[in-house]
Structure formats: C-alpha cells, structure tokens
Amino acid sequence: MQVNIFGLRGCCFGIANMILVKRMRETLYSSLLLQDISFFDSETVGDLTSRLGADCQQVSRVIGNDLNLILRNGLQGVGALIYLLYLSWPLGLCTLIICSTLSAVMLLYGSYQKKAAKLIQECTASANEVAQETFSLMRTVRVYGTEKDEVERYKHWLGKLADISLRQSAAYGFWNLSFNTLYHSTQIIAVLFGGTSILAGHITAEQLTKFILYSEWLIYSTWWVGDNLSSLMQSVGASEKVFQLMDLLPSDQFISKGLKLQNLLGHIEFENVSFHYSSRPTVPVLQHVSISVHPNEVVAIVGLSGSGKSTLVNLLLRLYEPTNGQILIDGFSLKELDVMWWRERIGFVGQEPRLFRMDISSNIRYGCTRDIKQKDVEWAAKQAYAHDFISSLPHGYQTLVDDDLLSGGQKQRIAIARAILRDPTVLILDEATSALDAESEHNVKGVLRAIRSDLATRRSVIVIAHRLSTIQAADRIVVMDAGQVVEMGSHRELLLKDGLYARLTRRQADAVA
Structure with missing residues (x-):
C-alpha cells in the first residue's frame, strides 16, 4: 500500500514537473518575442536559448523534488523536536541548540550554492554561445583554420565551470563535516547527560533510548532539509535570470492599439528625423533627415x-523610434498607427x-x-x-x-x-x-x-x-x-x-x- 502511495505521489509530481516546465518555456518564449529590437541587440542568442533550455529544466527540480522533501522532513523534524522536549526538556534544548547551529551552517551553504548556481548558468550560457557561433560559422572557421582557437575559447568557459564546481565540492565537504561533527556531538551529549539523568532518577533507560532515536531522527531531518534547501537555492540561483526575463513588460508597440487607415496610399514623409542608438548616445546615425516618398513612386x-x-528603413519599420523628428504616413504620425x-x-x-x-x-x-x-x-x-x-x-x-x-x-x-x-x-x-x-x-x-x-x-x-x-x-x-x-x-x-x-x-x- 505504501509503495502504491509513493508511486502515485511520484506520478503526480512528474506531471506537475511537465506542466511547470512547459508553461515556463511558453511564458519565457512569449515574453522574449514581444521585446523591442534593442533588447536583442544587447542579448546573445546562445544565452537566451540556454535560458529556455537548461535554466527552465533546472527550475523543475523545485516542485518535483526539493519542496516535496523539505516539507516532509520539516514536518518530521518538528514532530521529533516536540517529543524530545516532552521526554526531557534539558536534553531537548541541547539538541535544539545543535540543530540551530546546523541550520545556520545550512543557510550559509545554501546562500553560497545560490550564487554558484547563478555563475554556473552564466558560464554555461557563454559556452553555449561560443559553440553555437562556431557551428553556424563553420565554413569561416574551416577556411581560416581557427579550429584550435575556437577550442581554446570553449575551454576557457569550461575551465571557469570547473573552478566553480571545485569550490562547490569544497563547500559540500564543509557541509558534510559540520553535519557529522554535530551529529556525533548529539550522541555524546545524549549519553553523558542521559546517563547522569538516569542515575539521578529523572528519566528511565527506556526514555533515554527513545530520546537517542528521536534525536537522530531530528538531526537527519535537519540534514535532509539542508541538503534539499541547497538544491532549492541552486534552482533559485539558476532561475533568477529566467524570472527576470519573464517579468519583462512587452514592448509598447504590442500593448497600444493605434489607428488603422481605411485607404492607405503610401505617402511617406521623414520630417527632420535624427537618431542614435541607446548604447551609443554620442554617435549620431541620422541627423535632421527630411525625405518624402509619394504613392507609386x-x-x-x-x-x-x-x-x-538601412537605419532609415529600420525606423520606417518601427524597429526603432526616432530620437528627434517624426515619420508621417498619409499625414498621420507613424507612432499613432497600429504597428502590426x-x-x-x-x-x-x-x-x-x-x-x-x-x-x-x-x-x-x-x-x-x-x-x-x-x-x-x-x-x-x-x-x-x-x-x-x-x-x-x-x-x-x-x-x-x-x-x-x-x-x-x-x-x-x-x-x-x-x-x-x-x-x-x-x-x-x-x-x-x-x-x-x-x-x-x-x-x-x-x-x-x-x-x-x-x-x-x-x-x-x-x-x-x-x-x-x-x-x-x-x-x-x-x-x-x-x-x-x-x-x-x-x-x-x-x-x-x-x-x-x-x-x-x-x-x-x-x-x-
């Protein structure tokens, strides 16, 4: 019966995972498509595709595994702590202090894992960008014989990934050392103080045995909460950029509903149009341009x-907005028209x-x-x-x-x-x-x-x-x-x-x- 329940729970969380990842990718993809062209000027293709792929998949661990186990072990730990305090509140307080110390180490470890996961996703995205660029320009690479250079570029990011993973392993070792130290400290305290309490007649040997078993349960529950919390923090760090991208508001061009002319003639006028890119405000691309195009001309x-x-064409297509001046279509400002x-x-x-x-x-x-x-x-x-x-x-x-x-x-x-x-x-x-x-x-x-x-x-x-x-x-x-x-x-x-x-x-x- 218990196996069937676990199987049913795993099935439900598997379905929830699938729905979560599907909706996240749909939402992220829709959000990206509705951004201004200037957004894509500053973002790389490899980075965005990495967010859609690996980062969204990383988030699925939150609902599929981490939250489920954190909730289960947290409830078990609270129950064990209450019973320990009931058996012997002095020993229960000692165990609580040890678990609190372990929790503090756990929070530090989880915070580090969050930062490390963010760096790993950024380095992975950069490595993907190098690989995608190289494969798309393979003929250029082959003609110029730069295969070794491209391998070195890729190895550069793999090296950074290896460094971060090495530090993660060291942090995990520190977390394990802390757990084992505090776990054995709990056993020593339970035996010493428990034995003294038995001799003094405050507790029985049966109560001490129960205390040792429940204290181990509490410690292990704290351990599992910490381990799953670190995984949760990794998922949060990896998904931070994803949620930032998902929260981006669509371009005003897709929100505002403009005019739709009943009879478009195609009379185009550039009136004193100037333009510069937002990334280069001191470099003018267009300066006071005035051009008219008549129908059938x-x-x-x-x-x-x-x-x-080509910048004039980009402005006419409303891929960018003029810095100064305006573009008129049959006498109406281009900004007033429905862009679609x-x-x-x-x-x-x-x-x-x-x-x-x-x-x-x-x-x-x-x-x-x-x-x-x-x-x-x-x-x-x-x-x-x-x-x-x-x-x-x-x-x-x-x-x-x-x-x-x-x-x-x-x-x-x-x-x-x-x-x-x-x-x-x-x-x-x-x-x-x-x-x-x-x-x-x-x-x-x-x-x-x-x-x-x-x-x-x-x-x-x-x-x-x-x-x-x-x-x-x-x-x-x-x-x-x-x-x-x-x-x-x-x-x-x-x-x-x-x-x-x-x-x-x-x-x-x-x-x-």
Whole structure:
C-alpha cells in the first residue's frame, strides 16, 4: 500500500514537473518575442536559448523534488523536536541548540550554492554561445583554420565551470563535516547527560533510548532539509535570470492599439528625423533627415557604408523610434498607427534574407495573413524569376530549405517572391539585388518597372542599393553621407551636379572596366 502511495505521489509530481516546465518555456518564449529590437541587440542568442533550455529544466527540480522533501522532513523534524522536549526538556534544548547551529551552517551553504548556481548558468550560457557561433560559422572557421582557437575559447568557459564546481565540492565537504561533527556531538551529549539523568532518577533507560532515536531522527531531518534547501537555492540561483526575463513588460508597440487607415496610399514623409542608438548616445546615425516618398513612386537611397541608409528603413519599420523628428504616413504620425497593421502592408527584402527551415512554399507564404493558394505562390515566384529554379529542385515547392541547397541569389529571389505575395502598399528593397547575377538583376529591375506601371496597385517603393545600375531609372535618388542627405534628384540631374553621386558612379564604372 505504501509503495502504491509513493508511486502515485511520484506520478503526480512528474506531471506537475511537465506542466511547470512547459508553461515556463511558453511564458519565457512569449515574453522574449514581444521585446523591442534593442533588447536583442544587447542579448546573445546562445544565452537566451540556454535560458529556455537548461535554466527552465533546472527550475523543475523545485516542485518535483526539493519542496516535496523539505516539507516532509520539516514536518518530521518538528514532530521529533516536540517529543524530545516532552521526554526531557534539558536534553531537548541541547539538541535544539545543535540543530540551530546546523541550520545556520545550512543557510550559509545554501546562500553560497545560490550564487554558484547563478555563475554556473552564466558560464554555461557563454559556452553555449561560443559553440553555437562556431557551428553556424563553420565554413569561416574551416577556411581560416581557427579550429584550435575556437577550442581554446570553449575551454576557457569550461575551465571557469570547473573552478566553480571545485569550490562547490569544497563547500559540500564543509557541509558534510559540520553535519557529522554535530551529529556525533548529539550522541555524546545524549549519553553523558542521559546517563547522569538516569542515575539521578529523572528519566528511565527506556526514555533515554527513545530520546537517542528521536534525536537522530531530528538531526537527519535537519540534514535532509539542508541538503534539499541547497538544491532549492541552486534552482533559485539558476532561475533568477529566467524570472527576470519573464517579468519583462512587452514592448509598447504590442500593448497600444493605434489607428488603422481605411485607404492607405503610401505617402511617406521623414520630417527632420535624427537618431542614435541607446548604447551609443554620442554617435549620431541620422541627423535632421527630411525625405518624402509619394504613392507609386520609386525612391532610391544610396551612399557609402555607414551613411544611415538601412537605419532609415529600420525606423520606417518601427524597429526603432526616432530620437528627434517624426515619420508621417498619409499625414498621420507613424507612432499613432497600429504597428502590426502597418507591417502587414509592407513588403521587405533585406540584404541577407534568412529563410526558415521549412519548405519553399511555406517560406514564400510566411507572414501573409490573407488566404493564399498554391497558384498565388507560384505567381509570386514567377514575378521574382524564381519559379524555374524552384521547379528544378528535387521536390519543387515542397523542398525543405537548407543552407547548402540554395545560393545567395536564389534565397534573395525567394524573399522577393515573399514580399510580392503580400501585395504591399510599401515595398522596401534593402540591397535586395546584391547577390543576384546580371540576368537576374535585369529581371528584378523589370519587376520594379512593372510595379511602377501597374495603376491598379499603387505602391511606394524604396530601394537601397550599392549597385547604382539598379536604381538609375528611379524617380528620385537620395544620396546620403554621414547620416545626412547631401544630394537629391534624378540620375541625370545628379550626374550634372558632379557631386558624391557622380563620384560613386565613376568609381563603379572604373571598377567594372
């Protein structure tokens, strides 16, 4: 019967463990996804995945083992102490003093275990980050022959883990020594004072025997409480960062409900926009930028690397907020609009598009909220000149995306198809043709021309490009330098000005020659 009860209790705590870890990971993952982009600028991927994995699993020990045993042994110890005081209060007080000393050592040991567990989780997260980074950049590691360097980086964190574990073992040895010393002290005191009490006629030999047995029970209960408490403190130390992350409030973008315009035209205005990153307040990225983009207009933004081109796109996507100035959409401040509604109406293709490990059809459909049929997916792929190479793959549109399977240009064409499928009011191409060959780039420029001439779907198009041949046909070209707009006009007008744009054009022409 007792075995069945223990089995049932173990089953119940096992189920509670599973539910606890599942809910913790769901809550933590949801909390992380709703943070501002600036949060991910300061946190590493390896650290966050370590919190989701090892740290959450560590917390499960609290409810699955530690709390259960602490409660059981605590109740047993209290019961034993009451009976000891009933048998002989002088001997009971002596045992209580010894248990109090053991409890003080236990609290010191538990406090140390909490700090050590926190350091272990941090070092484990750092080691995971090194391993994840190395594996994701394995080709770079192999080409530069830095395998030994990466092993040394990993061994550095393993060494720190070993040092902390060594100190933990020493602390555990001190805890064991304290227990054994105080345990034997209890036996000696019980025999000496008990024997004296028997001779004096205060207690009987039977009472002394009971006292010795219950005092051992009390000591061992204190020991188990201390041992489980140290494990509990380890779990608390390991989960401290987890609970901090879980308590983070979602970004204001997801809390506030903004406006949803009934008829979005796509008139975009940057009014005196300035920006700097919070981590570098003294380094301005944008300074008093004023640009307007009209509906059905293609505006190209060019400039040297670091001039602030991509930052403008990040502000338009509301990944960051301007430090000064404002961005207007059809006359409304971008801050007033519902951010999720706004992003649904933007098609974005980055310089290095990342595809998910799912089939190509799902990658093209990704993020599209309306009902999409397979023929729509194929139409978008044809518009991006991706249909032919997709059809030649082993499983066509159902082929699982793999880094070795697709070239950079093929990934960009899939990303362009994904943007086109959204039927966006605003289309943003951030170096979207950088990995395309000459023929594919020519085809994509044909797509841009088709977008401009399609009066049924008026789109504002923003193109960021280093290849100036890509944007020569743009309605307006904005030239940026050091976070400021230095020139603006058509391709011909800017060549006549003989400024920065003309110099960049000549340099590219010389490089091709």
